[in-house]
Amino acid sequence: MSWLDEVPWNEHDLVAVVAQEFSSGRVLTVAWMNREALEKTVATREAVYWSRSRKKLWRKGEESGHVQRVREVRLDCDADAVLLSVEQEGGIACHTGRESCFFRRLDDGKWVTTDPVLKDPAAMYGKKK
Protein backbone atom coordinates (compact mmCIF):
# COMPACT_ATOMS: atom_id res chain seq x y z
CA MET A 1 0.00 0.00 0.00
CA SER A 2 1.25 3.44 -0.91
CA TRP A 3 1.72 6.11 1.72
CA LEU A 4 -0.74 8.14 -0.35
CA ASP A 5 -3.46 5.61 0.43
CA GLU A 6 -3.08 6.33 4.13
CA VAL A 7 -4.03 9.97 3.73
CA PRO A 8 -7.67 10.47 4.76
CA TRP A 9 -8.89 12.14 1.55
CA ASN A 10 -12.22 13.85 2.10
CA GLU A 11 -15.40 13.54 0.04
CA HIS A 12 -13.87 15.86 -2.57
CA ASP A 13 -10.64 13.79 -2.63
CA LEU A 14 -8.78 16.61 -0.90
CA VAL A 15 -6.84 17.02 2.31
CA ALA A 16 -6.29 20.22 4.28
CA VAL A 17 -2.64 21.26 4.43
CA VAL A 18 -1.01 23.57 6.96
CA ALA A 19 2.27 25.16 5.91
CA GLN A 20 4.53 26.25 8.74
CA GLU A 21 7.77 28.19 8.36
CA PHE A 22 10.63 26.00 9.49
CA SER A 23 12.79 28.74 10.96
CA SER A 24 10.20 30.76 12.89
CA GLY A 25 7.41 28.25 13.43
CA ARG A 26 4.91 30.73 12.08
CA VAL A 27 1.84 29.21 10.43
CA LEU A 28 1.82 30.66 6.93
CA THR A 29 -1.10 29.20 5.04
CA VAL A 30 -3.83 26.62 5.03
CA ALA A 31 -4.54 25.21 1.59
CA TRP A 32 -5.69 21.99 -0.04
CA MET A 33 -4.07 19.14 -1.92
CA ASN A 34 -5.38 16.29 -3.96
CA ARG A 35 -3.42 13.10 -4.43
CA GLU A 36 -1.48 14.40 -7.40
CA ALA A 37 -0.57 17.62 -5.59
CA LEU A 38 0.79 15.76 -2.58
CA GLU A 39 2.70 13.35 -4.79
CA LYS A 40 4.28 16.24 -6.72
CA THR A 41 5.04 18.10 -3.49
CA VAL A 42 6.98 15.16 -2.14
CA ALA A 43 8.69 14.42 -5.45
CA THR A 44 9.83 18.00 -6.07
CA ARG A 45 10.20 19.11 -2.43
CA GLU A 46 8.24 22.24 -3.32
CA ALA A 47 4.63 22.79 -2.26
CA VAL A 48 2.02 22.11 -4.94
CA TYR A 49 -1.59 22.75 -3.95
CA TRP A 50 -5.00 22.21 -5.50
CA SER A 51 -6.80 25.44 -6.22
CA ARG A 52 -10.45 24.88 -5.40
CA SER A 53 -11.49 28.08 -7.16
CA ARG A 54 -9.50 27.47 -10.35
CA LYS A 55 -9.87 23.68 -10.13
CA LYS A 56 -6.30 22.99 -11.06
CA LEU A 57 -2.91 22.25 -9.57
CA TRP A 58 -1.06 25.30 -8.41
CA ARG A 59 2.65 25.29 -7.65
CA LYS A 60 3.00 27.76 -4.82
CA GLY A 61 5.10 30.66 -6.09
CA GLU A 62 4.68 29.83 -9.76
CA GLU A 63 3.85 33.47 -10.49
CA SER A 64 5.25 35.33 -7.50
CA GLY A 65 8.44 33.31 -7.16
CA HIS A 66 7.54 32.71 -3.53
CA VAL A 67 7.93 28.96 -3.59
CA GLN A 68 7.80 26.87 -0.42
CA ARG A 69 10.71 24.46 -0.06
CA VAL A 70 9.49 21.46 1.86
CA ARG A 71 11.66 20.09 4.64
CA GLU A 72 9.18 17.77 6.29
CA VAL A 73 5.73 16.30 5.70
CA ARG A 74 3.56 15.17 8.61
CA LEU A 75 0.19 13.46 8.85
CA ASP A 76 -2.25 13.81 11.69
CA CYS A 77 -4.12 11.15 13.60
CA ASP A 78 -7.55 11.48 12.06
CA ALA A 79 -8.56 15.00 11.26
CA ASP A 80 -7.82 14.92 7.54
CA ALA A 81 -4.78 17.14 7.64
CA VAL A 82 -1.16 17.31 6.49
CA LEU A 83 1.47 19.58 8.00
CA LEU A 84 4.37 20.88 5.93
CA SER A 85 7.48 22.39 7.40
CA VAL A 86 8.71 24.77 4.72
CA GLU A 87 11.28 27.40 3.94
CA GLN A 88 9.28 30.25 2.47
CA GLU A 89 11.14 31.90 -0.40
CA GLY A 90 11.05 35.68 -0.06
CA GLY A 91 9.48 35.45 3.38
CA ILE A 92 6.08 36.10 1.84
CA ALA A 93 3.40 33.42 1.80
CA CYS A 94 0.26 35.50 1.31
CA HIS A 95 -1.04 36.83 -1.99
CA THR A 96 -1.57 40.15 -0.21
CA GLY A 97 2.22 40.49 0.10
CA ARG A 98 2.36 39.60 3.78
CA GLU A 99 4.49 36.99 5.54
CA SER A 100 1.51 34.89 6.62
CA CYS A 101 -2.07 34.58 5.47
CA PHE A 102 -3.08 34.84 9.13
CA PHE A 103 -2.51 38.58 9.32
CA ARG A 104 -5.71 39.44 11.18
CA ARG A 105 -6.17 39.01 14.92
CA LEU A 106 -9.41 39.17 16.85
CA ASP A 107 -9.25 42.13 19.26
CA ASP A 108 -12.33 43.12 21.24
CA GLY A 109 -14.74 41.78 18.67
CA LYS A 110 -12.94 43.07 15.61
CA TRP A 111 -10.48 41.53 13.15
CA VAL A 112 -7.44 43.79 13.29
CA THR A 113 -4.67 43.63 10.68
CA THR A 114 -1.42 43.15 12.53
CA ASP A 115 1.06 42.45 9.75
CA PRO A 116 2.59 44.85 7.25
CA VAL A 117 2.51 44.38 3.49
CA LEU A 118 6.10 43.51 2.62
CA LYS A 119 5.68 43.68 -1.14
CA ASP A 120 3.03 45.25 -3.34
CA PRO A 121 0.89 42.46 -4.86
CA ALA A 122 0.96 44.36 -8.16
CA ALA A 123 4.73 43.91 -8.21
CA MET A 124 4.33 40.24 -7.28
CA TYR A 125 1.76 39.39 -9.93
CA GLY A 126 1.70 42.30 -12.34
CA LYS A 127 4.41 41.19 -14.71
CA LYS A 128 3.52 37.79 -16.04
CA LYS A 129 5.88 36.15 -18.44
Next chain:
Amino acid sequence: MSWLDEVPWNEHDLVAVVAQEFSSGRVLTVAWMNREALEKTVATREAVYWSRSRKKLWRKGEESGHVQRVREVRLDCDADAVLLSVEQEGGIACHTGRESCFFRRLDDGKWVTTDPVLKDPAAMYGKKK
Protein backbone atom coordinates in the same frame (compact mmCIF):
# COMPACT_ATOMS: atom_id res chain seq x y z
CA MET B 1 -21.70 43.36 11.19
CA SER B 2 -20.42 40.81 13.66
CA TRP B 3 -16.87 39.54 13.43
CA LEU B 4 -18.45 36.11 13.08
CA ASP B 5 -19.99 37.17 9.77
CA GLU B 6 -16.53 37.80 8.37
CA VAL B 7 -15.47 34.19 8.82
CA PRO B 8 -15.69 32.33 5.49
CA TRP B 9 -17.95 29.48 6.62
CA ASN B 10 -17.86 26.65 4.11
CA GLU B 11 -20.78 24.84 2.52
CA HIS B 12 -21.26 22.88 5.75
CA ASP B 13 -21.16 26.10 7.81
CA LEU B 14 -17.78 25.10 9.21
CA VAL B 15 -14.30 26.57 9.24
CA ALA B 16 -11.00 24.69 9.57
CA VAL B 17 -9.11 25.57 12.74
CA VAL B 18 -5.40 25.11 13.39
CA ALA B 19 -4.35 25.03 17.04
CA GLN B 20 -0.73 25.96 17.69
CA GLU B 21 1.00 25.75 21.06
CA PHE B 22 1.92 29.24 22.18
CA SER B 23 5.15 28.36 23.95
CA SER B 24 6.75 25.99 21.43
CA GLY B 25 5.03 26.96 18.18
CA ARG B 26 4.19 23.31 17.54
CA VAL B 27 1.07 22.70 15.49
CA LEU B 28 -1.10 20.49 17.69
CA THR B 29 -4.36 19.81 15.90
CA VAL B 30 -6.53 20.70 12.97
CA ALA B 31 -10.23 20.58 13.77
CA TRP B 32 -13.46 22.28 12.76
CA MET B 33 -15.73 24.90 14.24
CA ASN B 34 -19.20 26.11 13.44
CA ARG B 35 -20.38 29.57 14.39
CA GLU B 36 -21.48 28.54 17.86
CA ALA B 37 -18.19 26.77 18.57
CA LEU B 38 -16.14 29.83 17.59
CA GLU B 39 -18.40 32.11 19.61
CA LYS B 40 -18.03 29.89 22.69
CA THR B 41 -14.29 29.60 22.17
CA VAL B 42 -13.88 33.35 22.21
CA ALA B 43 -16.31 33.84 25.09
CA THR B 44 -14.72 31.20 27.34
CA ARG B 45 -11.11 31.46 26.06
CA GLU B 46 -11.06 27.67 25.81
CA ALA B 47 -11.22 25.82 22.50
CA VAL B 48 -14.64 24.42 21.58
CA TYR B 49 -14.82 22.46 18.33
CA TRP B 50 -17.52 20.89 16.21
CA SER B 51 -17.25 17.14 16.04
CA ARG B 52 -18.14 16.13 12.50
CA SER B 53 -18.42 12.47 13.48
CA ARG B 54 -20.58 13.02 16.55
CA LYS B 55 -22.30 16.07 15.08
CA LYS B 56 -22.13 18.08 18.25
CA LEU B 57 -20.08 20.70 20.02
CA TRP B 58 -17.03 19.34 21.77
CA ARG B 59 -15.14 21.28 24.38
CA LYS B 60 -11.54 20.18 23.89
CA GLY B 61 -10.47 18.37 27.07
CA GLU B 62 -13.99 17.83 28.40
CA GLU B 63 -13.15 14.19 29.12
CA SER B 64 -9.36 14.15 29.24
CA GLY B 65 -8.92 17.43 31.07
CA HIS B 66 -6.56 18.52 28.30
CA VAL B 67 -8.24 21.82 27.59
CA GLN B 68 -6.71 24.40 25.26
CA ARG B 69 -6.53 27.89 26.75
CA VAL B 70 -6.80 30.37 23.93
CA ARG B 71 -4.42 33.31 23.87
CA GLU B 72 -5.05 34.56 20.36
CA VAL B 73 -7.45 34.01 17.46
CA ARG B 74 -6.38 34.76 13.89
CA LEU B 75 -8.19 34.67 10.57
CA ASP B 76 -6.58 34.04 7.22
CA CYS B 77 -6.94 35.94 3.98
CA ASP B 78 -9.25 33.63 2.07
CA ALA B 79 -8.64 29.97 2.66
CA ASP B 80 -11.42 29.35 5.17
CA ALA B 81 -9.21 28.93 8.19
CA VAL B 82 -8.77 30.16 11.75
CA LEU B 83 -5.54 29.92 13.74
CA LEU B 84 -5.58 29.60 17.52
CA SER B 85 -2.58 30.20 19.71
CA VAL B 86 -3.20 28.03 22.76
CA GLU B 87 -1.69 26.82 25.98
CA GLN B 88 -2.27 23.07 25.91
CA GLU B 89 -3.14 21.77 29.35
CA GLY B 90 -1.13 18.64 30.17
CA GLY B 91 1.01 19.07 27.07
CA ILE B 92 -1.14 16.51 25.29
CA ALA B 93 -3.39 17.49 22.39
CA CYS B 94 -3.89 14.13 20.70
CA HIS B 95 -6.41 11.48 21.72
CA THR B 96 -3.59 8.95 21.30
CA GLY B 97 -1.85 10.53 24.30
CA ARG B 98 0.76 12.38 22.27
CA GLU B 99 1.71 16.05 22.33
CA SER B 100 0.55 16.71 18.77
CA CYS B 101 -1.81 14.97 16.38
CA PHE B 102 0.92 15.31 13.75
CA PHE B 103 3.03 12.50 15.16
CA ARG B 104 3.82 10.81 11.86
CA ARG B 105 6.48 12.00 9.44
CA LEU B 106 6.97 10.90 5.87
CA ASP B 107 10.35 9.15 5.58
CA ASP B 108 11.33 7.42 2.36
CA GLY B 109 7.76 6.70 1.34
CA LYS B 110 6.53 5.60 4.76
CA TRP B 111 4.70 7.35 7.58
CA VAL B 112 6.94 6.93 10.60
CA THR B 113 5.74 7.64 14.13
CA THR B 114 8.17 10.09 15.67
CA ASP B 115 6.47 11.06 18.92
CA PRO B 116 6.11 9.07 22.12
CA VAL B 117 2.82 8.37 23.87
CA LEU B 118 2.98 10.55 26.98
CA LYS B 119 -0.13 9.14 28.62
CA ASP B 120 -2.10 5.96 28.07
CA PRO B 121 -5.39 6.86 26.35
CA ALA B 122 -7.15 4.37 28.62
CA ALA B 123 -6.08 6.49 31.56
CA MET B 124 -7.18 9.64 29.75
CA TYR B 125 -10.63 8.41 28.80
CA GLY B 126 -11.25 5.26 30.80
CA LYS B 127 -12.65 6.74 33.95
CA LYS B 128 -15.61 8.86 33.09
CA LYS B 129 -17.35 10.70 35.84
